[in-house]
Structure formats: structure tokens, C-alpha cells
Amino acid sequence: GAGVSQSPRYKVAKRGQDVALRCDPISGHVSLFWYQQALGQGPEFLTYFQNEAQLDKSGLPSDRFFAERPEGSVSTLKIQRTQQEDSAVYLCASSLRASSNQPQHFGDGTRLSIL
């Protein structure tokens, strides 16, 4: 079956522009996560959804970051008024159930470059 799909794979934006990153999780997966991976670093948690409910957004670095999953499947991460420090790979992951022992399955990420 299909894995986690993210689009676009690459995004270049000018500082100050708004961007939207899309994640299609594995069909039927209840949990969805967004992570930010800076160059040479491990992924860092941004936010977590269980179905359409955003249960944890403690990792969002500022109020310029916003995520939604309105129908409990596809999710969008939006960054407003982008800044150079937002340049990173944004990874989406999903897991079948809302259980701590479930592995998360990752997409290939969106590489965001802010000029």
C-alpha cells in the first residue's frame, strides 16, 4: 500500500511569503505528526493530531506556524511570514492507532528554503 505522501518535495520562498505544506497519511491511520529537521540534526516535534483533533502543539516555534487536519486525514502545515530560520525539512508521520507503542511511518519530507 501507499506510504505517507508529502508535497511539494521542494519549496523555495522569499522571506515574508506564506507557504503551505501538505501531508497525506497512510489510509486509516489515526495519528499524524509533524516534525522539523534542521540540517545535520534529528527531527524535532512540532504538533500531533488524533483524527481531526490537534492534541499537542507544544513544538510549534511561533504563532506563525499553524497546522490543521479538518477531516481527520490530509493535513496542512502553514507557515506565515516566513523567515530564514524556517529553512528546514518538514517531515510528516502517521501511525495506525493512538498508542505509544505504535511505530510512526514517515514521508520523504518537504525541503523548505527561504531566500
Added chain:
Amino acid sequence: AQSVAQPEDQVNVAEGNPLTVKCTYSVSGNPYLFWYVQYPNRGLQFLLKYITGDNLVKGSYGFEAEFNKSQTSFHLKKPSALVSDSALYFCAVRDGGFQKLVFGTGTRLLVSP
């Protein structure tokens, strides 16, 4: 707070030799531990997990990991390395009360022919 340490930025090993990639963790509750591998320009692929039970966990592609509670370690191992194992390896921990994964900084494994 949860944390993971991967003390080695890079591990070099010759093909056919055993490999070990080190990981230590810190959590307040019961640890759920995971290993992932990342190839260039790709996302993370799940290798194996420890939740409870046997301290030796077997995973994908011949990898295994040993959970040691007293040393708070979860080292990744493979008896015989392949050149194709060359990649970036991440250890991650999840505190039982939380959903998010906390990752280490990663260890680059380089297997030479």
C-alpha cells in the same frame, strides 16, 4: 523531560564486520525506544522498537538492539555489516504518557568495501 544521546557522530566499519551504534536515553516513566534509518533525501524508515519484554529486539534488515535498563542504553547492532547499510541512524524515545518522539542527533554509519 525525555532525551536521547547518540555519542558518536560517525561510525566506520568494514563490510562483513559487526557494527554497533550507541544510544542512551533519559525518561521519567517507562521508555518506549525506537531506531530509524534515513537515506539521503528520504524520510525515516522504522527499523525496530522496544516496548517491553525481551531485552534483545530483532528488527528489519538483520538489525537488532539490546535494551539495558541499568545503563539506560539501547544500542543498535548487526552481526555483519553491508555497504548498503551506510546511512544516518536515529535513536528515539517516547515517554509512555506522550505521543511525540524525541530523537537523538543521529549517527552516520559508513561501511567500507
